[in-house]
Amino acid sequence: MTLIKAVTDALATEMARDPSVCVLGEDVGRAGGVFRATEGLQRRFGPERVIDTPLNEVGIVGMAIGMAMNGLRPVVEIEFSDFIYPAFDQIVSEMAKMRYRSAGQFTAAVVLRAPSGGGVRGGHYHSQSPEAYYIHTPGLAVVMPSTPADAKGLLSSAIRGADPVIFLEPKILYRTAKGEVPEGEHLVPLGKGRIVRHGADVTLVAWGAMAPVAESAAEAAASGGIEVEIIDPRTLWPLDIAMIEASVKRTGRAVVLHEAPRTCGFGAEVAALVQERCFLHLKAPVLRVTGFDTPFPYAHEKSYLPDPERTLRAIRASMDY
Amino acid sequence: MTLIKAVTDALATEMARDPSVCVLGEDVGRAGGVFRATEGLQRRFGPERVIDTPLNEVGIVGMAIGMAMNGLRPVVEIEFSDFIYPAFDQIVSEMAKMRYRSAGQFTAAVVLRAPSGGGVRGGHYHSQSPEAYYIHTPGLAVVMPSTPADAKGLLSSAIRGADPVIFLEPKILYRTAKGEVPEGEHLVPLGKGRIVRHGADVTLVAWGAMAPVAESAAEAAASGGIEVEIIDPRTLWPLDIAMIEASVKRTGRAVVLHEAPRTCGFGAEVAALVQERCFLHLKAPVLRVTGFDTPFPYAHEKSYLPDPERTLRAIRASMDY
Amino acid sequence: MTDRDVVSALLPDGAIDPANDPGLPEAELLSLHRYMVLLRAFDEKAVALQRSGRIGFFVPSTGQEACSIGAGHAVREGDWIFPAYRDHGVGLVRGYPLSSLVGQILGNSSDTTRGRQMPNHWCDASIRLVSVSSPVATQLPHAAGAAYAAKVRGERIAVLTTFGDGGTSTGDFHAAMNFAGVFRLPVVFFCENNRYAISVRVEDQTAAGTLAEKARAYGFSGVRVDGNDVLAVRKVVGEAMERARGGGGPTLVEALTYRLGPHSTSDDPTVYRTGEEVAAWREKDPIRRFAAFLRGRGLLKDLAEEEAAAKEIVRKAVEAAEGAPPVPLSGMFEDVYAEIPWHLVEQRASLLSGKG
Amino acid sequence: MTDRDVVSALLPDGAIDPANDPGLPEAELLSLHRYMVLLRAFDEKAVALQRSGRIGFFVPSTGQEACSIGAGHAVREGDWIFPAYRDHGVGLVRGYPLSSLVGQILGNSSDTTRGRQMPNHWCDASIRLVSVSSPVATQLPHAAGAAYAAKVRGERIAVLTTFGDGGTSTGDFHAAMNFAGVFRLPVVFFCENNRYAISVRVEDQTAAGTLAEKARAYGFSGVRVDGNDVLAVRKVVGEAMERARGGGGPTLVEALTYRLGPHSTSDDPTVYRTGEEVAAWREKDPIRRFAAFLRGRGLLKDLAEEEAAAKEIVRKAVEAAEGAPPVPLSGMFEDVYAEIPWHLVEQRASLLSGKG
Ligand SMILES: Cc1ncc(C[n+]2csc(CCOP(=O)(O)OP(=O)(O)O)c2C)c(N)n1
Ligand SMILES: Cc1ncc(C[n+]2csc(CCOP(=O)(O)OP(=O)(O)O)c2C)c(N)n1
Ligand SMILES: [Mg+2]
């Protein structure tokens, strides 16, 4: 099953299980979503639960918050994560703080789904990776799957959970990532990472569309005798630090890989945490392979995005340090 | 002169020098700003250059972008940095990318001033420190002064500069920070840090309202025989990395101090950069003293904000590592 | 009637316009009055507490009591309230305890919201009084969402959200009004046009003739009401709420009123308002105006006595709450998430152990 | 006339309503037509290029040529244009070179914007044609700002900004319309109501009777025009721009039209529109309609010939540009700031040296 079908499967399964789950966003109803993630849901669950909204992200997110306060389980789709920003105030000032400021009297357990990342020739506004903005915002969980099974299991857990979740979907993997997906209800717990590949020499942290890039780089490294351990955190925040810390204490080396611009990206936090917690084990600085600190370019997309070659260079640099 | 008067002085001086400079925002005109930063400017320069706007940050920032494209030098005031978020899309999608996406044909050299940080019993929405969001956004410069002279000099440089600038003003220092301020035109270049205090044992990076906290901590450390070197970057991004790198290579120890929540805060980037560049010189991990990863609390503000005691503990921890 | 006419009930001579009489029983009339007096007493006390440094900040509603009390009185069991920071009166008349109001502004352990927010940012889930936020008008889309949920469940309830004239300029107003219109939601948008957004005159806030007519842009109707006339407010909001409960969709109500005090305790209104303007509005004091009507009906004996009683109630409430211990430090790390994640456990430990 | 009436000039019988005749000289009439035909030829070629994988994406304006060409023709030297992604026609008629249009969608070194953005995101400072963005309606507040600058300098110019029906729901629309009203800015808001925001019908976008009437909420007037009637569009926008230049303030123009093609090359409109609906609108094709008028005037001989000529011009332009070399890699790090800061110097070096 493809990753996008796994998303649809999770939505359909959770909607069938719990009548309070509903989906809202632009073009999610009659059209089934611009990426077809909600295909067939409106026909099956009706327009009151699969809601085509006007073109206003403040209204979508803000209305979802009110729906969540009044007993529904709204799953918002924002067409591209680049178009969340009009709703940024509703997310950071309202959704993220509702539980805290009301001392738990009110919560805003909204799941906000958005296709994210590059690789589709989308230029500035159909390619960005915004995870760091949300990770820096207390009160939000930030999730990004890299396989169909994780997409279904993590999204289902997010929908059943009690906290607001920013659920970023690597759009380039929608149809290229295929894999076994358990039928029926399937949960993958939030906050637990996945060891994609075991290795003794260097720990490589990568998520979303960078996970397969990490795997190719690890393949190449292996043929050069370097054993790379790949960790996909899956839930970016709260991070499975225990898994990363244990691995780096074994390998003594860490590389973090992401599409987003380098400066103040999540890679900076991973690097800061690892050097705080594994300082005496580190044989080399934590290295970062990331997008560059420019707006996301159209023509140079392939050079902008980290690839196996750049990743391999960083792995080698860490080994040779 | 107080820091707020230095801000007013910079605005008045630059407006007198260049008729294209104008100020816009809520209550900046007749009322002279909720913190009185624009006091007297409307009387002196008229309502067309000192503009009271309707209550809409999208309109304020979006209009400023268009004004900048058409030859004006708009200086926006947002009443509190917590209230910028409705305009987040205009800032990250438009202001930050205009030069790049038009290949330099159009620019949006807007200076966006906002009172920032805690200490005024302001709770969730009158206390936050948002610098990391803007540092992570390519195309923006982010500036935060900690002294009246720097406030005037940096703001004047920002107004004359060619790039959009997020100019964060530590509101707790508005009336508590006093100092000599050069009369007339006064420029402090962007991108250059300031060594607040020299010391051989540990490098302490702090900005805005944390700079005086760093000084108290350094005093206390000195009485314990620890010589702290304090660097105030002043321009947070692009950062004066050369100054920090040189210092850490001398001291072998680094602590970074900020009010914002720790996770994915600017401290993470400073830590990541320092360990990448000074790895073999480091005698201890780069330590962070920061706000906690909660919404900004009202009653517990004093415990939430880093103070000299917590800073001193980190300095000691770094020395004793 | 057009959206330029203004509904009023209390006539200058102390009589009432039968057309706009909400027809409340005498006990309710008296209770409306008592709440207005109590609200004023509370506001005056809160400002005094701030002046003497015992609380950090306060936003008074003095002059706008007819709005919050009149609108709040139209709210029924099961309805939701998404108020602005200036509308503690709405909660008060709905049964939000004075002790909680006082506790919240003190931010000590008598605050049911654990000292988390500034004064004026209360909530009480038991009466569906939703947590107040500082960013202007962010509660409006939430109100639409709560109304949507009630509507799809077929509940016969309405949602009241309150905000100011400045709030109509926000993107949240545009979004919420449009969604309410498109989905025909049971929500009443109650706009207290007190003529100022801090220092900005409503004439500089919009070029529209009235705020009420903005509703047309969203396909529903707007009504203007005399916001210093508690019975007219009660009548207009009551009808709008009932229409919403009955499936008639949303209404925008523009209440014409005036803030007699500062925007907040941090504000000095003399820099942007003339004494004459304020004095003219003092003449229209909503409490005195309603008292005159009650006196005419022989329902009210001694206003001064009422006011003294209210002051005493407030004094006692403050006295009772002020001694409460501070909120415990550990609470700072709770309610960020449903469960406390590892990083907050570590941060809490570092703070409590004095090691962090 | 009310904001429900729709202005049209071209009558069914091929004649013109003298009341709404913009009174253009024959040469201008012919040039309008030639641009419409060229625009259609370009759009069809661009879609073909995308289908054959030679460009990544495209947003065609087929069916809406009367809107962008008619509105663009009302723009004068010195005026500013803040267009939406579907309005390359506005630039084209203002003199934005076809070669630049082609270069931009190819994103190679023939692109005057250095391959920075997706197709449809052009700009040309020499004609004050401002850089197109993807987020819907973000250009509207910019248009207000450019108008503000012109107004305070006393320049006798106007600003045109274009957007769609869906754009009226955005917060940027609300902000820009309100600021334009409050400051009486010389800006014309040209809304192409093509009845859909991707799949969402305009009836589900707003409950308002018309989009034009939304202008009232901001204190100025809205006009509806037949958006498939290039002369009516030229007339209405021309008057609005002239009113703006003369200090008469802003206008909202709602042009009623229809997108005959997909929203973009990524869209399949058959999932949300019926063939009948599309066929009915094909009958109202703005080019054929205008051609009929020109023929009646004896100004147009052979439409097919015109179309063939336009196709050839476009073919040649593509041929000329397609061979251009790719944009140099180093350019990726320029124009982020006025000068390249240290971190981008390092990142560029790491990429170019193959070390990063
Ligand atoms: C988004 C946002 N911008 C600015 C502010 C600062 N601010 C607080 S109250 C206020 C004025 C609100 O005026 P109005 O809506 O008329 O309500 P009133 O205070 O008059 O009751 C402003 C500008 C804010 N709280 N939120
Ligand atoms: C803020 C934002 N949200 C969502 C989108 C995705 N999107 C692109 S075009 C579009 C529909 C726009 O419809 P309309 O304004 O009517 O213009 P049209 O495409 O019909 O010309 C949407 C939803 C976007 N670009 N920006
Ligand atoms: Mg007001």
Ligand SMILES: [Mg+2]
């Ligand atoms: Mg449309």
